[in-house]
Amino acid sequence: MTDGGGRGGTPRINARFFLGPDGWPYLLVPLIPIAVALEVVGASATIVFAASALGIIPTAALMGRATEELAARSGPGIGGLLNVTFGNAPELIIALFALAEGLQEVVKASIIGSILGNILLVLGAAMLVGGIGREKQTFSPVGASSQATMLLLAATAMVMPAIFELVEGKGLPQPGAEIVNYGSTVEHLSLAVAIVLILSYGAGLVFSLRTHRDVFNPPYEQEHDTWGWSARTAVIALAVAGVLVGLMSEVLVGSISEASESVGLSEFFIGVIVVAVVGNAAEHWVAVLVARKDKMDLAVNIAIGSSAQVALFVAPVLVIASFFFGVGPMALVFNGFELGAVLLAILVAQYVTHDGESNWFEGVQLLALYLILGIAFFYA
Numbered sequence: 001m002t003d004g005g006g007r008g009g010t011p012r013i014n015a016r017f018f019l020g021p022d023g024w025p026y027l028l029v030p031l032i033p034i035a036v037a038l039e040v041v042g043a044s045a046t047i048v049f050a051a052s053a054l055g056i057i058p059t060a061a062l063m064g065r066a067t068e069e070l071a072a073r074s075g076p077g078i079g080g081l082l083n084v085t086f087g088n089a090p091e092l093i094i095a096l097f098a099l100a101e102g103l104q105e106v107v108k109a110s111i112i113g114s115i116l117g118n119i120l121l122v123l124g125a126a127m128l129v130g131g132i133g134r135e136k137q138t139f140s141p142v143g144a145s146s147q148a149t150m151l152l153l154a155a156t157a158m159v160m161p162a163i164f165e166l167v168e169g170k171g172l173p174q175p176g177a178e179i180v181n182y183g184s185t186v187e188h189l190s191l192a193v194a195i196v197l198i199l200s201y202g203a204g205l206v207f208s209l210r211t212h213r214d215v216f217n218p219p220y221e222q223e224h225d226t227w228g229w230s231a232r233t234a235v236i237a238l239a240v241a242g243v244l245v246g247l248m249s250e251v252l253v254g255s256i257s258e259a260s261e262s263v264g265l266s267e268f269f270i271g272v273i274v275v276a277v278v279g280n281a282a283e284h285w286v287a288v289l290v291a292r293k294d295k296m297d298l299a300v301n302i303a304i305g306s307s308a309q310v311a312l313f314v315a316p317v318l319v320i321a322s323f324f325f326g327v328g329p330m331a332l333v334f335n336g337f338e339l340g341a342v343l344l345a346i347l348v349a350q351y352v353t354h355d356g357e358s359n360w361f362e363g364v365q366l367l368a369l370y371l372i373l374g375i376a377f378f379y380a
Helices: 015-019 024-028 031-041 045-087 089-100 104-131 141-167 184-211 231-263 267-279 281-292 296-322 336-353 360-379
Strands: none
Touching: 024 045, 024 281, 031 045, 031 231, 045 089, 045 231, 045 267, 045 281, 089 104, 089 231, 089 267, 089 296, 104 141, 104 267, 104 281, 104 296, 104 336, 104 360, 141 184, 141 296, 141 336, 184 296, 231 267, 267 281, 267 360, 281 296, 296 336, 336 360
8 A cells, every 4th residue: 555556456545645646636536516506506607617627627637547456457459448438528528518508609619619628728738847856858759740640630620611601601600609500511511520530549549549540559567556446446437427527527517607797708608618627637737747758758748648639539539529519510610729729739739749858948839828728728
């Protein structure tokens, strides 16, 4: 047994654990029942939204921990698939609830926000924190460049329905839009793009987990400590986390519209910044933590790889799901702010990772760009 977690087994639950890098998210566990209680008694939507947003963080952390424990026991192939499946699960669950409520533009904003958050906020913070006190840090330029290229290709595919709308003279949706009715042609185009992206992602899994595993995936067991959970314990924890994420997501989504009006923020800003950040908060912290330990290969893989997952898997799944529930098919037509931001951010990410080296000032520049985009989204 160890106090802070490690290969010796499950950590002791004491003050040192909760103040450590693995334990801090669980300090927010009381907000889960608090958010539910506030929802039941009809409290202010703003308070309900804040409590449920923070309540998602410990559930996402538990889901991440359970996935890591299963991955460590399942071998690299199945372990990699588990991480792919559950890495962005909290955000996917939030988006599915929002889709069911008809908040399609919020869903699309959260997709873009997740991509931006990973490659600017997370990668920037990792480079800044990891680079303090070091002249430079190194990582595999081949792996990073390949991931960034996959992301650029995915973003290009996601832009095509918007280009179709522009060519047809129908224009792009406004940032404040809630539901935009598109013709069946662009809806079917979006579905076809989604299918191609998922197939491409499947091929990418084979490429990164099997044929070129050494390039894309440093040995998992050498990068992360486990708590020694049994497979049964990990599965139970994963199931509990899934239920809690779903519960918090339902409360969160139910309060978005009223909360945005109360605090004077647009649903677009909440989707692209707030929802995107809270859905991946635990994963974001891990990237910064391992960067500080000078494990930049893993940090870069988390940041860029997670963005690629969103573009190639999460977004297509949401498009396909929209054909079965919600207010109707969700077309992959993004507004001008979303399109410009995601393309510029991906190009910047490619540039800063192409040489396989990073320093704290590059991190500052990425964070500055994220701040600039956030300010623009605020005024949109």
